[in-house]
Amino acid sequence: MSPSDTTPEPLPPQVPPAAVRVLRLSQYRSYAHLDLELDIRPVAFFGENGAGKTNLIEAVSFLSPGRGMRSSGADAIARRSEVGTAPQWAVYAEIDSFSGRHAIGVGAQGSARRETRIDGDPAPQTALARLVPLIALTPHHDRLFAGPRADRLKFFDRLVYAADPAHGEAASAYEKIRVRRQRLLDEGHPDPTWIRALETDMAGHGVAMAAARLDALSRLQAEIDLRPDGHFPAADLGLDGAVEADLADGLSAAEAEDRFAQALEAGRVRDAASGRTLTRGPHRTDLIARHRIKQQAAADCSTGEQKALLLTLALAQARVLRGQIGLVPLLLLDEACAHLDTKRREGLAEDILATGSQAWLTGVEKSLFDAFDTQAQFFEVKDGAAHRV
Template sequence: MPGLHLTHLALSHFRSHRRAVVEADARPVAIFGPNGAGKTNLLEAVSLFSPGRGLRRAAAADMARKPEALGWKVEGRLESFGIGHGIEMRCEAGGPRELRIDGKPAPQVALGRLARVLWLVPSMDRLWIEGAEGRRRFLDRVALSFFPEHADAALGYEKAMRERNRLLKEQVRDARWYAALEAQMARSGAAIAAGRRAAIDRVMAAQADARTAFPAAELSVAYGEEDMPEDETALAEALARGRGRDLQAGRTLAGPHRADLAAVYAPKSMPAQDCSTGEQKALLISLILANARALADELGAPPILLLDEVAAHLDADRRAALYDELCALGAQAWMTGTGPELFTALGERAQRIEVTDAAGESRLRAH
């Protein structure tokens, strides 16, 4: 079956890596070394093979190695459903991030048609107990993994909303100006809502059909106290009705940008925010695995997975169960941990890379 994985990754002046090269195959990649050595920086580089700002959501300039700040480059060879592609990303000092695919300039959204990358990082451990923005971002990345065009809808909505918010702040009251922007917001917003609903349906179906060591979650989209319409016509009408209130606030108070992802820990029928820290982590792992299974069923190959420090939060049995699921799925999962013993249960099923720090510079050694 054609796979989806990186066979070559090269970094130049990226974060703590002055120069780093990884040659890989389709197996999981176990990366180990002390804290601060540069393990997560490797995962961040891989996350750039999907649309967006990567797993840290950092500005392009912030990814440059310090103190030189000369700019950076990430190159890779991506095997995408039986076809190899050369990917190059760079950022010159003070300039924007640039992308080339097979030697030709390309927009960020083009990556979504070649690579599907999912990640779970420690900052997401508080997903269920912090603000809705993080959950909304998580939901949109799930939707983007199924529907690359979700990025275009989100960009269209954000652009129109920024313009509408500018009018609101300036207290402009010309209905014609608002109507044009609200039509664009409604069109893009309906597409966003449909993508989110369809993504949730796919993930929940993948959970229900799987035998897994991780608990299922019941997912839904919530809008707080308001019953926000999700079809284009009704959404445009709701935005028009809300102009008076929005003028007072100076911003758009309702719409897809206010949505929240609600989750219930199915085995206990308990809201995710009320679960223990361990249960919340297990839910996140379950959702990432379900997302990956659903993509594998739909596309014919699993996505690339990035699991930062995931092994440290699991006991030996559940850690072994996670590795078994990843290998059964056939995913190239890039995983980090502080020591090689965390990956013992993988045996020969994984590649291993040790990362060390030498005077502030990351060094790699394949095992």
């Protein structure tokens, strides 16, 4: 299924970037303490493998909801001086957002539970998404199109979430209800009224997720189509999902909810027998991508081509966010220049500067970022510190 044709709105001429102006770390992975003051330009970290570059942009990823870009628990994040001590770590940042300057604190103090504060007050993680839209790419994504379906869906949902925080809330509610429904089925002979109520709620959240994905895909494809001859290859995108297909075929939200709820009811015996939700819902959707010029499935492209396609999606979504919500997102690009030739590295710098994003990049050598010239901030990472150069 392909998105409908959409004429994208032109980008506003002046859009404030989301930017980290202060970053402080305490007992965080390889850093006992770190204190950086920054301006709104892209930030490039370079240094030897294992120096701690990725740790820095992972810390920034905690300014958005979730478990960070490595999905690590508190035990892995905390820097320990003594074996057996309780995990304690903290990330503090002052950020520019559409609503002004905010102070964000994230960390754990003696427990695995992560705590979040905004401007000094306790806050739910979901509140972060409404302050700091964020798009992240890591080396783990390099073979995303050839890997498990769930990884592609998670990546795409993060793109959707950056523009529409309500999508993350619907997805969280959907997953909680899905787990509760499966638990009832596993226990056997669930109360018909109770499980029907769960399936009705699950269908409502599921259709909301599918609708948000279709809207995001349409905007993203339209933005890609505006620049078919850019630095990175144009991609043709689609979503392979039952609920998304129903909506794309013209069913109303209410009709799609009814159809999905009926499918869940019909699939109870099968789902109970398998121990998992095999009924096709938004949790089983797949992102489909093709390299337009080569007319080749992304999964069959080389590692370098797959990485270039991912950068196509990330940069296009950054432009969509700028036009849609009037705020340039943070871009976290870990080892983004790996597998890119000189021409594409230059193109990456040009595209990042064109979006106005405060991109955070890592690489083993400063020369990888030469195309930024003086339009970026450079730090050499070594010995548990980041030195401005």
